[in-house]
Amino acid sequence: MQSYEAALNRFKEAEHKIHSLSYSTSMLFWDASTGAPKSGADARSQAIGVLSGFQYQLLVNEQMNEDLNTLMANLDALEEIDRVLVKDIKKEYDKLTKIPMDDFQKYNMLISKSSMVWEDAKAKADFALFKPYLTEVIDYLLKFAEYRGYEGHPYNLYIGDYEDGMSVDQLNVFFDELRARIVPLLKKIALKNKHIDTDFLKKHYSKELQDKVSRELLGWMGFDLDKGQLKESVHPFTMGVDIDDVRLTTHYYEEDMASALFSTAHEGGHAIYEQNFDRKLQGTALAQGTSNGFHESQSRIFENNFCKSEAFLSYFLPKLKEVFPEQLETVTFDKFNEAINLVEPSLIRIEADELTYSLHIMLRYEIELGLIDGSIKVENLPDVWNQKVKDYLGITPPDDSKGVLQDVHWSEGLFGYFPTYALGSAYAAQLAHYMSKEIDVEGCLKNGNFKPLTKWLNQKVHQYGALKKPNELIEMITGERLNSKYYCDYLESKYTKLYGL
């Protein structure tokens, strides 16, 4: 036996246990989001605290420290999966050892409570309920940044947690580029003052039938519902606890047919990623998306590049007419395509159109930066939010549930997460561009035939899970690093045609 083998076995056993604890915590979150009584929040957050305590103990201890050092010194001798796993866990170890366990556990309990309170605050449109929790979350993030150390802006730390190698400087360049091309495009569209009828989307569409279509759509896309679950929650999300158990949620609005359908397409993209990791990665920390941006690229490519394309909508409309004959009777394809792809500044990020979407992200990015560097105070947040929404989108939220309280993220401490949504769209456009070189994407979508597209993504992206890191992966597939040009090209081309610019 090699000197490192005992270390490798101990390491793998601990990693397996950590994975099972994280599985259990995920299930508690799933339960909390899909119908659990609110009154159970205390018991749940205590349980989550205990589970995260065990998780911490498994990761942070002298034996693990020694084993990781042994394995890091023998990386070349390890198989690829073990090698990447060791490097990832080592990074996690270094990150965590800088945070005292007591703080880590209290923070996890706070997060569990805070997201329940947020849900209540959102329902009541009462930011005051949420304010003390958000303040405490940010205090922890600042404290953790000091513990962990950072270069430049403390926010770099939090972006890096979701998108390896990303920084405030790079993001500023990224958003500057988008701004330079999308804002003028948006202005041109506004000047056009084109009237687009969306009334037919706001007729009554029963929840049951929307659910039926959502499931059908997931099936076309290639999601295996026998190895997953679709439920309803306040905020749609996807949770892959195992290759063979991938859950997603949507939220039905009976007076808005498009919302749930395209949110299902979005979450379905995430869910298909989670269902198609190589079996070799099952039960390890590599059975996950390689980064948040990459995960988002898979949801965005299905939601926008595929499902909102002219080609797919021409297939989809007749199917929808079968389910909703009365509501869609007089709707022509052009009318449908225009309504689905309508550009209109709106209040809710998850319902925003493709074009204004990145402005929603830019706004959040600026606010997160401000909250972290102290230039924005939590107590002023509703005002700051509303002002920015007015500045960028020209509209004002009627209350905080349609404003600063709309997203779950901050209640869960997810700072640095929002920018990855915009990165996701950019990856998606780049992937779609290269996919088109190999496959007749448009022809497939015209026939509702997702198979070749999903298969391409399975082979190029999904199977690798977190085995290949974002930069490595995008370069493997497209021969170049992330390039926002493809995203801007795609948007310009799509909306120039749609609005006859």
Place this chain on the structure above:
Amino acid sequence: MQSYEAALNRFKEAEHKIHSLSYSTSMLFWDASTGAPKSGADARSQAIGVLSGFQYQLLVNEQMNEDLNTLMANLDALEEIDRVLVKDIKKEYDKLTKIPMDDFQKYNMLISKSSMVWEDAKAKADFALFKPYLTEVIDYLLKFAEYRGYEGHPYNLYIGDYEDGMSVDQLNVFFDELRARIVPLLKKIALKNKHIDTDFLKKHYSKELQDKVSRELLGWMGFDLDKGQLKESVHPFTMGVDIDDVRLTTHYYEEDMASALFSTAHEGGHAIYEQNFDRKLQGTALAQGTSNGFHESQSRIFENNFCKSEAFLSYFLPKLKEVFPEQLETVTFDKFNEAINLVEPSLIRIEADELTYSLHIMLRYEIELGLIDGSIKVENLPDVWNQKVKDYLGITPPDDSKGVLQDVHWSEGLFGYFPTYALGSAYAAQLAHYMSKEIDVEGCLKNGNFKPLTKWLNQKVHQYGALKKPNELIEMITGERLNSKYYCDYLESKYTKLYGL
């Protein structure tokens, strides 16, 4: 600080963590039973294995051993809650230390898998699928009995796990008594050959409306749906993970209105018990029913003594007619009362009438004894089952899903559990008898007014959780030990009147 205080603090902290792990495991079971994809069973059983491993480690270690010994030597100095908790955990410790951790963990993983397989086997009416799992479960139980040691019959060990102080000898007496009075009663009813029309119960009753009535009934009974959840599962069950988070399930049959309603009343009785423990017990192992028999007494008293009483049915029928006017239009009170309380040998235990119910239990008790002492082989189980059903009830199951596969219990290793159902009915009758001395039970039920009855149970039974043990509790309330006379009196009186004997 007293010498035992450090031990007490360590003990309480460990107990708190054990409670949280058990909360988490319960949630995984809840998830598995209420819609989780079957394909996720492996990941789930691995997680359950890991959680139960931690639970074992927290309970079984040298520090805990020392602390328990210290605390057992200082019992008189402890407050009542701590004293009972220490004694209970000491008993659990002694039980577990005799089972090697590896076996304990493997057994828990087996159970998780086995109950999924059972569900599948039941759906397919294919005993062969389940056979190897049941065989393995029994092998473990026999192995564990040897590890743990027992007096007399190894089955004594397993009854004792659910009903403190019960034994094969006592159960034989118990069932002998019931047999002596119920079998003749049953014969008299059969000789009467009374025709009772139940066709109206088998009309189409939509799931949605049954669900609505079920929730209303739970509300009348005093279950707080804001601090709980009602869902559907294959086999109805109740799970109180916390005083503020109590879940129950039912199973709707659209062609059988009575099934879900009275199963909801049954689970509702369990659930009300779980919601009304004294807050002082919250988050400890004492926040549970004091025994299975006592827990069952609370479900039975609501299901049978209350909800199937003439008095309540006279209140309930007009309410049901409002919800199901077409189906119940021509149904008179007598017809309704007779149909709900029909005595008829049937195949499914959970749908059996009150009178034949104990025969279903007797049958299972005999089979369990036989499986444990080796006089019955698993491979012969369907034949043995069908023969006993024919002997006791005069009927034959058409397939194993309506026979030996009907109950989840054995797939979860719950041997010794069934007898507590019969004990529950006996406790219920005894409690109802003494309640009637203080409250006009019939008058309350005639007005659908459960409040005084539920309050009586809250005060006499529920608040104590597991703080008072079964023998102590029944004696506190009724001034005597469990006495099956009340149960037999109740059945004789009820059915003599119903059948005009």
